[in-house]
Amino acid sequence: MTRTNVTNLIRTSISRLLKHGLMLFVSAFFMVPFLWTISLSLKAAGQLLQYPPQWIPDPIQWTNYLRVFEVLPFAQFYGNTLLVSALVLAGDLIVGSMVAYGFARFRFPGRDTLFLMLISVLMLPAIVVLVPEFILMKLVGWLDSMRPLWVPHLFGGSPVIVFLFRQYFLSIPMDLDEAARIDGAGPLRIFWQVLVPMSKPVFISAAIFSWMGVWNDFLRPLVYLRRKELFTLAIGLKALRDAGGGGVASKPMDDLLMAGAMLSMIPALLIFIAGQRYFIKGMELQFYK
């Protein structure tokens, strides 16, 4: 009796160990680039091209992080990215939620068709729209400014966000709406005082999605931003690489570059870790069309 118990215990322990081992192995694939980048970012220039590669830098050069700010106006990049993100966030959350409210709670002819059109924009390749959008921006003189990056979001946010909100609103029962209406509330008041307070999770999810979208966007800033002062972090990183020697295959081991990359990633990572529950919830909501 005791022997089988012990064997079982050993068996489950080994299986658990193996499972964890497998998970760690797969996780390593996902995490190694980060760890390696951290390591590189703390290395002195001379140590970059070590072979075999060393994980722990010696000495640990924290000043790399400071030097990034000297080489390029990195603080400016941070500020720019924050600004654009904030504006896009405002547009996405405010306008996006209200548009979704319209789709979710009101009946009007063509509603479902229009919503289908909204979703189909998601499947539209960005580059198809980009070229004439670029010309449009040129016509209004908005090239080389940050406006093309956030103004479109004042017009209904992004389809993903609207979709997210609508699905969530649809899942809230109408009873409270009705109660408010009986009390004499108009549609806007119902929105602000009934739906919004009940929608904190989706607001957080949407906020995270919106933020990530802007923070990591590369193509649109690349096309629209010319002056260095306007660069966002994404373009700033590219500029950092160009400053380190330019071009595609040169100086891939640049220490400042890795420090810069880390700097650009940290806010996104922090936000993600803080809000991951909502992030993943949002993804699930989104996918169940």
Added chain:
Amino acid sequence: MTLQPDDLERAPTHSHGSGGEKLSRVRLGHYSLEKREALVGYCLILPWILGFIIFTLGPLLGSLWLSFQRYGLLSAPTPVGIDNYVTGVTSKLFSKSLQVTATFCLAAVPMGVIGSLFCAILLNQRLRGILIYRTLFFIPSVVSSVAGTLMWTSILHNRFGLLNYWLRLVGLSPPNWFASTAWALPALLIIAMWTVGGPNAIIFLGALQSIPQEFYEAARIDGANRLSAWRHITIPLLTPTIFFMTIMSIIWVFAQGSFTMAYLATGGGPNYATYFYSLLVYENAFRFSKLGLGSAYAWILFVLLIGLTFAYFRLGKYWVYYASDK
């Protein structure tokens, strides 16, 4: 599917909004309740309609018109008929970029689906700290593709990169990744898998967890083993998810996903080995200022994708199993 206000049928004495007028069952002033509702609805979605026209529909039609012009931003556009299309399609770079993008798709999409399904299965275990692993899997997708690409560039460096070092340790002779025409695309493949593995796994995870346990129990009672439970329950019920993931991935690769990686890591080379279609459009439109040609290329892509999507949905009826069917 959507909940509708039932108050048209309910108590006729709802007071409404402004003025607190008592309204009769259907009429308020000149507008019926239905019309009022529709009006509010339209007002609410007005910003989106405007945005759609200005930023989506307009540019879409605009790029169609542009594709028949020659336009370099410096002077006014000049109509050139279908010149752009003819030159575009016959250009060697056109076929090359299609080939590159299609090859990448053929490799990336199956690998991506299978890989993330595998990860989802791993994440579906009842293990302590499984949530931590879930986070770890997901993190790569959170950072910008710029940062991700740069990180991998250093790992995939030929002489001093981490991966090649490890490969040499086990006795292999590793390739020169980004500098080799044969291995540049696989290198980008690795980066792509790394980026989307997590989110796709989460999607599959959601799908896996939504399969009712009763199915598996019933199967076990009937004597099915793990493998046939997989074949007859799990896979069929996952087909809708696989379906959507595949088409979205294909569109992603063709449209924009590949752009940042290729632009930063290889610039399309070496020798156009990683010249994705998105790069083709970008370079023609923005580097060579051939906006007409760029638009033509963009529209070719658009039509191709629409055709592909239609065909895909048609075919999908044959192998996608919806729980509502029987």
